[in-house]
Amino acid sequence: MDLHHFSLRQLREGLHNKNFSARELTETLLQRIHTLNPQLNAFITVAEATALASAAEADARLAKGESGPLLGLPMAHKDIFCTADLPTTCASKMLENFVAPYSATVVERLAAAGMVMLGKLNMDEFAMGSSNETSYFGPVHNPWNVDMVPGGSSGGSAAAVAAGLVPVATGTDTGGSIRQPAALCGITGIKPTYGRVSRFGMIAFASSLDQGGPMARSAEDCALLLDAMAAHDPRDSTSHPAAASDFLRGLDRPLQGLRVGVPEEFFGEGLDPEVAAAVQAGIDQLAKLGASVQSIRLPNNPHAVSTYYVLAPAEASSNLSRFDGVRYTHRSHAVENLDDLYRKSRYEGFGAEVRRRILVGAYVLSAGYYDAYYLKAQQVRSLIREDFRRAFAEVDVIVGPTTPGPAFGLGAKNADPVSMYLADIYTIAVNLAGIPALSMPCGFTRSGLPIGMQLMGDYFADDLLLNVAHRYQQETDWHLARPNLQTGEA
Amino acid sequence: MDWEVVIGLEVHAQLNTATKIFCGCSTAFGAEPNSHTCPVCLAMPGALPVLNAAAVDKAIALGLAIGAQLNRKSIFARKNYFYPDLPKGYQISQYELPVVGRGQLTVQMGDGIEKVIGVTRAHLEEDAGKSLHEAFVGQSGIDLNRAGTPLLEIVSEPDMRSSAEAVAYLKKLHALVRYLEICDGNMQEGSFRCDANVSLRRPGAPFGTRAEIKNLNSFRFLEKAIEYEILRQKDILESGGSIVQETRLYDANRDETRSMRSKEEANDYRYFPDPDLLPLVLDEARIEKVRQGLPELPDAKRERFMQQYQLSAYDAGVLTAGRDLADYYEVVADGVEGKLAANWVMGDLLGALNKAGVEIQDCPVPAEKLRLLVQRIEDKTISGKIAKDIFEEIFHQGGEVDAIIDSRGLRQITDVAAIAAMVDAIIAANPQQVAGFRAGKDKLLGFFVGQVMKASQGKANPDQVNALLLERLQKAD
Numbered sequence: 001m002d003l004h005h006f007s008l009r010q011l012r013e014g015l016h017n018k019n020f021s022a023r024e025l026t027e028t029l030l031q032r033i034h035t036l037n038p039q040l041n042a043f044i045t046v047a048e049a050t051a052l053a054s055a056a057e058a059d060a061r062l063a064k065g066e067s068g069p070l071l072g073l074p075m076a077h078k079d080i081f082c083t084a085d086l087p088t089t090c091a092s093k094m095l096e097n098f099v100a101p102y103s104a105t106v107v108e109r110l111a112a113a114g115m116v117m118l119g120k121l122n123m124d125e126f127a128m129g130s131s132n133e134t135s136y137f138g139p140v141h142n143p144w145n146v147d148m149v150p151g152g153s154s155g156g157s158a159a160a161v162a163a164g165l166v167p168v169a170t171g172t173d174t175g176g177s178i179r180q181p182a183a184l185c186g187i188t189g190i191k192p193t194y195g196r197v198s199r200f201g202m203i204a205f206a207s208s209l210d211q212g213g214p215m216a217r218s219a220e221d222c223a224l225l226l227d228a229m230a231a232h233d234p235r236d237s238t239s240h241p242a243a244a245s246d247f248l249r250g251l252d253r254p255l256q257g258l259r260v261g262v263p264e265e266f267f268g269e270g271l272d273p274e275v276a277a278a279v280q281a282g283i284d285q286l287a288k289l290g291a292s293v294q295s296i297r298l299p300n301n302p303h304a305v306s307t308y309y310v311l312a313p314a315e316a317s318s319n320l321s322r323f324d325g326v327r328y329t330h331r332s333h334a335v336e337n338l339d340d341l342y343r344k345s346r347y348e349g350f351g352a353e354v355r356r357r358i359l360v361g362a363y364v365l366s367a368g369y370y371d372a373y374y375l376k377a378q379q380v381r382s383l384i385r386e387d388f389r390r391a392f393a394e395v396d397v398i399v400g401p402t403t404p405g406p407a408f409g410l411g412a413k414n415a416d417p418v419s420m421y422l423a424d425i426y427t428i429a430v431n432l433a434g435i436p437a438l439s440m441p442c443g444f445t446r447s448g449l450p451i452g453m454q455l456m457g458d459y460f461a462d463d464l465l466l467n468v469a470h471r472y473q474q475e476t477d478w479h480l481a482r483p484n485l486q487t488g489e490a
Numbered sequence: 491m492d493w494e495v496v497i498g499l500e501v502h503a504q505l506n507t508a509t510k511i512f513c514g515c516s517t518a519f520g521a522e523p524n525s526h527t528c529p530v531c532l533a534m535p536g537a538l539p540v541l542n543a544a545a546v547d548k549a550i551a552l553g554l555a556i557g558a559q560l561n562r563k564s565i566f567a568r569k570n571y572f573y574p575d576l577p578k579g580y581q582i583s584q585y586e587l588p589v590v591g592r593g594q595l596t597v598q599m600g601d602g603i604e605k606v607i608g609v610t611r612a613h614l615e616e617d618a619g620k621s622l623h624e625a626f627v628g629q630s631g632i633d634l635n636r637a638g639t640p641l642l643e644i645v646s647e648p649d650m651r652s653s654a655e656a657v658a659y660l661k662k663l664h665a666l667v668r669y670l671e672i673c674d675g676n677m678q679e680g681s682f683r684c685d686a687n688v689s690l691r692r693p694g695a696p697f698g699t700r701a702e703i704k705n706l707n708s709f710r711f712l713e714k715a716i717e718y719e720i721l722r723q724k725d726i727l728e729s730g731g732s733i734v735q736e737t738r739l740y741d742a743n744r745d746e747t748r749s750m751r752s753k754e755e756a757n758d759y760r761y762f763p764d765p766d767l768l769p770l771v772l773d774e775a776r777i778e779k780v781r782q783g784l785p786e787l788p789d790a791k792r793e794r795f796m797q798q799y800q801l802s803a804y805d806a807g808v809l810t811a812g813r814d815l816a817d818y819y820e821v822v823a824d825g826v827e828g829k830l831a832a833n834w835v836m837g838d839l840l841g842a843l844n845k846a847g848v849e850i851q852d853c854p855v856p857a858e859k860l861r862l863l864v865q866r867i868e869d870k871t872i873s874g875k876i877a878k879d880i881f882e883e884i885f886h887q888g889g890e891v892d893a894i895i896d897s898r899g900l901r902q903i904t905d906v907a908a909i910a911a912m913v914d915a916i917i918a919a920n921p922q923q924v925a926g927f928r929a930g931k932d933k934l935l936g937f938f939v940g941q942v943m944k945a946s947q948g949k950a951n952p953d954q955v956n957a958l959l960l961e962r963l964q965k966a967d
């Protein structure tokens with residue numbers, strides 16, 4: 001039994017048919033993590049004891065006849081979600097020894113659903129990065145080729161799901177941090193509409209862009225997890241009153257008459273031809289399923305990256321001010337006075353990319369530059385939103401590549417931050433607008449690396465994206481491909 | 491040519507909500523350090539603010555009371571700076587769009603002149619915690635109980651032209667927030683704090699460079715700090731110098747202001763809209779609901795007191811300066827003559843409170859008791875003079891008015907026969923003075939009145955004594 005390849009539905013059937021217990025399932029996956037994590041570095045914390053305790057609890061509930069859709073099913077959280085009694089590091093030295101006194105709403109909800117949390121997943125430090133190389137705990141390796149990056153910032157989540165360490169994981173997406181690693185690791189991930197998933201207890205990078213979401217090996221599993229994650233949360237003022245929805249009900253709807261828009265701007269210079277071809281084939285497949293395809297324009301998309309790299313650092317520079325060496329963070333020992341305490345604790349606690357973004361953010365907000373940068377970027381953000389509004393008057397779903405190329409080599413883009421920032425060229429506009437978007441596998445390069453296709457929808461059309469992806473996955477098997485990992489077992 | 495002083499005030503009123511502005515922690519004063527905290531006000535990673543609706547309603551109440559424009563949409567912004575008692579590294583405040591826009595306050599100056607002071611804006615923000623430097627050697631303690639307490643910052647126009655006007659404005663605002671029950675007004679505990687912007691100019695000239703004076707936690711300090719600042723700036727300007735724009739701290743012990751930081755050293759706060767909070771939108775229904783709940787405001791009450799109790803503008807002004815005093819007066823005046831009640835409250839009562847250093851809300855004589863005392867004058871049970879003695883006693887020792895009158899036999903003598911007997915006895919005992927009076931020395935009447943009152947131990951009704959004396963003295967034997 002290859003439990004590690006099972007979908008949530010298969011695992012649930014197994015539990016209910018008593019083919020295996022939640023404890024056996026948990027032990028199996030913990031063993032696999034133990035074997036594979038040294039190669040992948042996907043986990044920062046493996047929560048063996050608490051996982052076994054929740055598995056025992058789930059078995060007791062199952063024995064009593066309870067049948068919640070996620071009861072007893074394993075998962076892991078990106079280490080950006082606060083978990084009471086377990087370390088929450090955000091992959092930073094700054095929070096190396098931090099244990100939150102409370103759990104994020106998402107953590108509480110999945111625990112209440114009876115899910116068994118196996119641990120906390122590696123990521124780019126404070127979610128700032130597109131390759132998972134900025135983690136204080138070392139880079140994550142791509143399961144399809146361990147010399148390659150898994151993408152970021154939710155690289156640990158993507159690698160763990162792709163490698164079968166967990167069937168599903170949580171991620172967060174500020175400029176592509178769910179979709180880009182999903183694409184590079186050959187899995188499915190959705191960034192929900194802004195306001196769908198509570199940000200309470202999710203460590204903020206850029207509050208107006210951050211959104212948590214599910215990462216899984218199929219659209220159906222994403223839908224199952226999102227069903228439990230999405231809900232209005234009075235503790236998050238930006239949580240939408242209508243955040244909750246049934247994401248499973250419409251999964252099987254036929255795609256007859258679906259209007260698909262393909263943005264010209266997503267197929268220009270810089271797009272890898274293999275990626276272009278695979279995405280085109282994916283679009284053709286949608287047409288075969290009954291969708292009508294038309295070309296559209298998103299004229300302001302080329303400004304998305306520069307807009308993002310003003311707004312996201314601005315918010316981050318303020319959000320990360322609380323990590324000041326005074327309370328729960330790293331504190332420098334070589335401190336003479338208060339200024340020293342701030343300067344040295346923050347210099348030592350933050351990595352280079354985080355420091356760079358804090359500096360950029362402070363700069364664009366400072367007196368004399370605010371209008372030229374921050375305010376201007378907000379204006380461009382409105383234009384980008386307007387682009388999508390106009391597009392969704394004509395089409396139901398926008399389809400294009402998730403990333404300009406497949407996974408790149410570890411260290412390949414470290415010397416040039418701008419080339420790294422361009423890895424998110426197709427994903428960022430979505431966050432600026434607040435709309436939902438999904439990435440799913442649609443092929444492989446000749447060298448065997450996964451290629452992702454992105455679906456973008458109008459506000460609260462998350463269910464439509466899952467529906468389209470699910471129908472696509474019923475007809476194709478790209479999402480069923482598994483990397484070849486050396487487990488040392490026969 | 492003389493100098494004109496230009497003053498604007500920034501007042502921080504701590505709103506008396508039960509819980510903090512962005513979390514559910516208690517705002518109670520004086521608790522164990524850091525016991526009123528939670529992940530939100532401790533700025534734990536991932537914690538998010540949720541706006542306290544009660545704080546917003548209190549801001550609306552102030553806006554309505556000063557006839558201000560209420561902004562239907564206002565924005566919370568982050569004011570970024572590092573300080574250990576500011577756990578997020580930014581203060582959530584309102585910057586470009588405050589909840590309360592332009593309004594005004596009318597103050598009554600002593601000489602019957604009214605002056606209108608413009609209020610530029612009032613905005614909601616959170617307080618910081620406290621740093622305690624004394625308690626620990628070589629370390630500082632941080633108490634975050636106060637972090638997140640709601641504040642309303644009320645900013646005036648530079649409309650005041652003397653320390654007296656500034657004090658009158660501050661007193662009026664202080665009375666107003668207490669009338670509205672949005673702030674306890676406790677200046678010692680810092681619930682009502684004031685900063686003053688002071689500059690000098692030649693009359694008619696543009697505004698001069700201003701200094702901002704902080705830490706003015708009483709009306710007297712405000713007055714003294716402004717007076718000091720006027721002299722300081724005058725000295726500089728008249729010796730050919732120029733004023734530096736800076737923040738100065740008032741030191742009450744030395745009665746002086748001293749420089750804290752200059753404009754060049756001022757922080758760049760990098761304000762920007764807080765992405766964790768949606769714009770604050772006020773709808774008409776909400777504003778109307780607050781309007782319905784507003785109490786009678788000082789100006790309206792003053793007008794009513796003048797009408798209802800037949801008081802002078804001055805008396806009505808004194809009695810309505812504070813809501814507690816006004817309420818006290820209305821209980822006393824319920825059933826007795828308004829002016830008499832006013833004389834007692836403003837004279838004997840306020841005098842005794844002042845002398846004892848006690849506030850009206852802690853007055854040892856309940857209003858009902860003072861009313862009874864005044865009633866006993868009106869119904870002629872006791873004389874006004876005896877009443878003053880009884881008041882002294884009930885203020886300091888307590889006791890009941892009627893019981894004291896009875897047990898001491900203080901009841902006024904109104905029996906004509908008894909008074910006549912005393913009058914006759916005094917006339918009989920002083921033949922020389924009788925002769926003098928009858929010879930035209932009218933002033934001697936006072937002597938006889940005094941003798942009779944003395945004989946009655948002050949209890950004889952003075953009007954009756956007067957009448958009987960005149961009758962007997964004018965009657966020739």
Ligand SMILES: [Zn+2]
Nearest residue numbers: 513515528531
């Ligand atoms: Zn709190």
